[in-house]
Amino acid sequence: MSGEGRPTILLVALREIRTRLRSRAFMLGTGAMVALIAAGMVAWTLLAAPSSSSGTAVAHVGFTGAATTLEPVFTSAATTGGTQVTVRDVTDVASGTAQVTAGQLDVLVTGAPTAPTAIVVGSLPSDIESALDVAVLEARMGAVGMASATVTDVVNGTNVTVQSVTPAAPVDPQRDAELASAVAVAILLYVTIGAYGGFVAQGVVEEKSTRIVEILLATVRPSQLLEGKVIGVGLVGLLQLTIVGAATLSLAALIHVAAIPAVSLPAVLGDLFWFLLGFLFYATAFAAVAATVSRQEEVTSAIAPVTVLLLGSYLLMFVAVMPDPTSTTSTVLSLLPPFAPILMSVRIATGDALAWQVALALVLMVLSIAGLMWLAGRIYANSVLRVGKRVRLMDAFRGQ
Amino acid sequence: MAAEQALEIMGVSKRYGHVVAVDDLSLTVPAGQLCGFVGRNGAGKTTTMRIVLGVLTADAGEVRVGGTPMTFATRRRIGYMPEERGLYPKMRVGEQLAYLAELHGRAPAAARTAAAAWLERFGLADRVKDDLQSLSLGNQQRVQLAAALVFAPDLLVLDEPFAGLDPVAVDVMSGVLREQADAGQPVIFSSHELELVERLCDRVAIIDQGRLVAQGTVAELRAGAPERRWVEVPDAAPDWGEGIAGATLLTRDGSRLLFEIEPEGDDQALLRAALATGPVAEFHRVEPSLGEIFRTVLEGAAA
Numbered sequence: 001m002s003g004e005g006r007p008t009i010l011l012v013a014l015r016e017i018r019t020r021l022r023s024r025a026f027m028l029g030t031g032a033m034v035a036l037i038a039a040g041m042v043a044w045t046l047l048a049a050p051s052s053s054s055g056t057a058v059a060h061v062g063f064t065g066a067a068t069t070l071e072p073v074f075t076s077a078a079t080t081g082g083t084q085v086t087v088r089d090v091t092d093v094a095s096g097t098a099q100v101t102a103g104q105l106d107v108l109v110t111g112a113p114t115a116p117t118a119i120v121v122g123s124l125p126s127d128i129e130s131a132l133d134v135a136v137l138e139a140r141m142g143a144v145g146m147a148s149a150t151v152t153d154v155v156n157g158t159n160v161t162v163q164s165v166t167p168a169a170p171v172d173p174q175r176d177a178e179l180a181s182a183v184a185v186a187i188l189l190y191v192t193i194g195a196y197g198g199f200v201a202q203g204v205v206e207e208k209s210t211r212i213v214e215i216l217l218a219t220v221r222p223s224q225l226l227e228g229k230v231i232g233v234g235l236v237g238l239l240q241l242t243i244v245g246a247a248t249l250s251l252a253a254l255i256h257v258a259a260i261p262a263v264s265l266p267a268v269l270g271d272l273f274w275f276l277l278g279f280l281f282y283a284t285a286f287a288a289v290a291a292t293v294s295r296q297e298e299v300t301s302a303i304a305p306v307t308v309l310l311l312g313s314y315l316l317m318f319v320a321v322m323p324d325p326t327s328t329t330s331t332v333l334s335l336l337p338p339f340a341p342i343l344m345s346v347r348i349a350t351g352d353a354l355a356w357q358v359a360l361a362l363v364l365m366v367l368s369i370a371g372l373m374w375l376a377g378r379i380y381a382n383s384v385l386r387v388g389k390r391v392r393l394m395d396a397f398r399g400q
Numbered sequence: 401m402a403a404e405q406a407l408e409i410m411g412v413s414k415r416y417g418h419v420v421a422v423d424d425l426s427l428t429v430p431a432g433q434l435c436g437f438v439g440r441n442g443a444g445k446t447t448t449m450r451i452v453l454g455v456l457t458a459d460a461g462e463v464r465v466g467g468t469p470m471t472f473a474t475r476r477r478i479g480y481m482p483e484e485r486g487l488y489p490k491m492r493v494g495e496q497l498a499y500l501a502e503l504h505g506r507a508p509a510a511a512r513t514a515a516a517a518w519l520e521r522f523g524l525a526d527r528v529k530d531d532l533q534s535l536s537l538g539n540q541q542r543v544q545l546a547a548a549l550v551f552a553p554d555l556l557v558l559d560e561p562f563a564g565l566d567p568v569a570v571d572v573m574s575g576v577l578r579e580q581a582d583a584g585q586p587v588i589f590s591s592h593e594l595e596l597v598e599r600l601c602d603r604v605a606i607i608d609q610g611r612l613v614a615q616g617t618v619a620e621l622r623a624g625a626p627e628r629r630w631v632e633v634p635d636a637a638p639d640w641g642e643g644i645a646g647a648t649l650l651t652r653d654g655s656r657l658l659f660e661i662e663p664e665g666d667d668q669a670l671l672r673a674a675l676a677t678g679p680v681a682e683f684h685r686v687e688p689s690l691g692e693i694f695r696t697v698l699e700g701a702a703a
Contacts, residue, residue, distance in 0.1 A: 005502055005504075005505040005506055005507055005509065008500060008503060011499065011502050011503055012503075015491075015499055017679075018495075019490075019491065084575075206488075207488075210486045210487065210488065211482060211484040211485065211486030212485070212486035212487050212488055212490060214450075214455055214480075214482040214484070214486055215480060215482060215486055215487075215500070215547065216452065216455045216503065217455055218475060218478065218480045219453055219475070219476045219503050219504050220503055221472070385455060385456075
């Protein structure tokens, strides 16, 4: 008789999926997440555009006084070096400086040709500096009677073969994009783990407060009910994040966002996996503590101790991990199970997580989920039929 | 099918801390019989039923079906209606019943068919796609009963199935319970409506302070109760009726008097005493109602 029916856990999970997918909250939530990410990416592209083209911009260099004699050699040295420059004479130092501060000039060169001063906002770009050096060198050599042609020949012949290497992290222009996308991933994980974990908690209390749990438990084991619920709600969360991830990847391809590591298929798949682990951890814990109360109004306070851990991961991301993802504190925190889903995925997105750290975090996470499921199953089974006053966790664990 | 299997509750006890909820209770509901389970509030009816369902674990004793101890598999074949009604308020009625049928092991198609059939039977066919919470309380009760029946159970355990029902729904419920018992299932239900229990049930079990104080058919329970007679004696003196040997006067309604025949007494002695006053317009035997039996039994149990 029982052989012809579908497995109980599947039935429970399917009911959760059907209920959640039918709810307006699912459609609205998914739409809102996609819209926010799209807005973020468009804004980023617009803001990033001027800075990304600054490398090929023309540098405006003004010369004043005796330094104007440096102009021809400077121009040819800069052009030879691949730097586009415009050169103009400026009447005096004061007006030239004003133009530099106003952004009309990038550099003002003043003083003696053999020892000029460059006035600039911030630091002198290295390509401008080396072109100036050539001009100054020629001026000095001319001053001691050497032929200028010789100098130019000598200097131009010394072009060093340049080999490009990955720049150190702080000066990487990609870095900002990586950090921003890491924060976006963390926020998304924080919101979805919290929301779907919360759905599990509400579902547990709904069954308790409507008393249907008594009908269900006459035919279903508590563990089957708990597992089916967690699996069903989790799959809906996974579906929502998959839609959001796919939309993000499509948008990125559409508007040609610069290659950000976090916006790639492997990274998105990794984030989905971390969602699953984080969800399993938090949803199981939520279900256990929610089972100790009987009314929806009590859910928030019952799950507060667990919510604090989730909120903690989120805050630690800003306080500890984002300022220095490679520090010992960041590394250790990102290995610990309650924090790993958010902190480790952030460190993966910033490119700072080492393979062994990811592997260790995964192992600890899976072990703690297994332990938590055992503990939660016990607490849930012992409290879910006890309606009325809140069940103490220790009593629920002991089965008193 | 597990037809023709009796439900046996054997020496079941349950205590909550220092409170004994059920005390060494034994009760048999034969296959095909409708058993009414009566007792005051807090007597232990709900606890007993929850133990049968396995929703509670007994401290001692066991529950058997067809002579073998209850297992998780046999429990799934019990149709159950808990005292506190419970279904998903925001789930569609049809889907909800089909879901419960599937949880009890029915195949998806059979579950949908059975859900539709029971809703049709209860006149709710047009509400299949409505959320439960949009139904009236009476209709929600009907759905609750359908939930207990939708998987064709082998045994029915219903806690206060008649509570809160309108008279029409009471008739529907009575009809369904009778029909299920006639189909060979043991059916046990608790109720405070003793007239209904008397009319409907094959057997009655009376429980008090966790102990079974009486069980049997209504006729068997009546056999232990003192007999009563209404006597109408129009010409008797106003004070007639006091001090008749073997009969105690209970009430007086003009010239109609109600007597209880004492256990060692004789109704013929009462008749002779009545005839001595003149004509006897009425002399008839009154069977004690279940309510009266119930009170007598509880007084006896307390003494």
